[in-house]
Amino acid sequence: MKILVLNAGSSSQKSCVYEITGDIPEEPLKPLWEAKVDWTHQQGFAEIEVKTAKGELQEKIPADSRDQVMARMLDTLCNGSTQVITQPSEIDVVGHRVVHGGQDYRESVVITEDVKKAIAHLATLAPAHNPANLEGIKAIEQHWGSVPQIAVFDTAFHSHLPDAAAIYPGPYEWVEQGIRRYGFHGISHQYCAARAARILGRELASVRLITCHLGNGCSLAAIKNGRSVDTTMGFTPLDGLMMGTRSGAVDPGILIHLLRQSDNSVEHLDHVLNRASGLRGISGISNDMRQIREAISQGNSRAQLAWDIYVHHLRSYIGAMLASLGGLDALVFTAGVGENTPDIRAAACEAFAFLGLKLDDEKNAHKPVDIDIATADSAVRVLVIHTEEDWEIACECWRLVRRSC
Structure with a gap:
């Protein structure tokens, strides 16, 4: 085929x-x-x-x-x-x-x-x-x-989120209007979950995973019994983690405050939140993590602040996903930043040493692909997986065509 x-x-x-x-x-x-x-x-x-x-x-x-x-x-x-x-x-x-x-x-x-x-x-x-x-x-x-x-x-993998995770605590009319958490990057999360289970030599339904899709857009998924049970992106891809140019989650009161100012409009705020925030907005330099790191090495304080905020939010949301799972078998990093930035992986993992998570620094530093970079005695496995969204799409097509035959 x-x-x-x-x-x-x-x-x-x-x-x-x-x-x-x-x-x-x-x-x-x-x-x-x-x-x-x-x-x-x-x-x-x-x-x-x-x-x-x-x-x-x-x-x-x-x-x-x-x-x-x-x-x-x-x-x-x-x-x-x-x-x-x-x-x-x-x-x-x-x-x-x-x-x-x-x-x-x-x-x-x-x-x-x-x-x-x-x-x-x-x-x-x-x-x-x-x-x-x-x-x-x-x-x-x-x-x-x-x-x-x-x-x-992209939303399909998250379509079975429990209501407690999917429904926002606004008026119930929002539910009737279809305003809920949809989640995104689902094709990547789905591929990485199956790939992680294969690398670990376990059935997908038996492992608790947090998959970290970290690129220009960023999202996490908590995966249990092979299904997404929580995720960071929401009604739109703007929610959750700090990203390349997107703000991620902010206090909605900020938007109300800004809209009350005469020089703001919905269109302007849309541009600010989606195109002029995140790494680019804080650093004033770039949405590219490589350029942020280079600026940090030259003593740029705003680049350092962007890095610090990024890591803080990443750790915070990993903790939230951990709570949704009630435990963790493997932490998975993927996409451009997740696959290619050892310092981000190390900074994220450092916060979870209390779980018995131990990173192998040598493995982490050498551009790992589809391998476990935790130490042998780590209580939690840490995987770097090259996401293959296009291959996952091809497999979905194959399955659907075969079912219809």
Whole structure:
């Protein structure tokens, strides 16, 4: 089964093709074809990078229309040095990461007109992502016709949160309006949970995990019996941890206070909370943890403050997830910061030495991938896992197609 995965963001588009023959293997397969489109490097242009076993391609094209850029990206599948299929009909199914599925979509589904309408309606809750996800769906329809398409929702993994964790303590009318904690990064948390159980040699249902997805966006999940029972992101991806440019949780009274000032508006506060806060807002330098660390080494006090706040919030929320689980078998770090910043892992783990958690400093320092970096006598395992969202989406597509056969 050949599966095309489209993972669209507000400023980039990651895509890949997998071929799964027989059952899903224990280890993730390497894609036959990988492509990335970036709209941010130069205004008015899009940069396309494509990699296959046979060749690579890099080009810059006018970005007047995202649809045209998508068409060019799809064309590299069938033509030129990066060709891996001769015609679109060789693709059996296309899987899309869709950030927000609301209450109605608690698992992956075949995309229909009703599903597209729901994704569009939920764009108000994920304005940076759902519209881009929908554009990818429409691009496939326009250029490839009737190939089956599947929506894999980032919120689905958290859809069985207990009511006590999911419902906000506002008026009950909020519940009736669908205002609740949805959680995000679910595809990553789901993959990392299963991968962690495999690394530990245990059944997923038998381990209590806290998965830390730390990238430009950050979230934690408490996983018990294979299910998410608590998470830090909420009604939108703005809640919870301090992030690259997002504030995470703040006192809502601050927003009321600011809105009462005549020079503020909803649109301005939206920009501040989503684009001008977090690491960038506090440091005044960057949302990139590598640049924050470099500035700290040069004595920048605001960069140090950004680091300290980040670590404080990370420790605090790990503690909250710990309480939801009633114990912990393994702490998992993943995504850009989680996988590549030993100092963050060390700082987070240091606070939980009272649990008997002991980090192996040498293992932690040497860019670990899919291994346990705790000492042999640690009471809690600590894993670094390279998240494979695209592979998880492909597996979800495989399962859904097999069930429908």
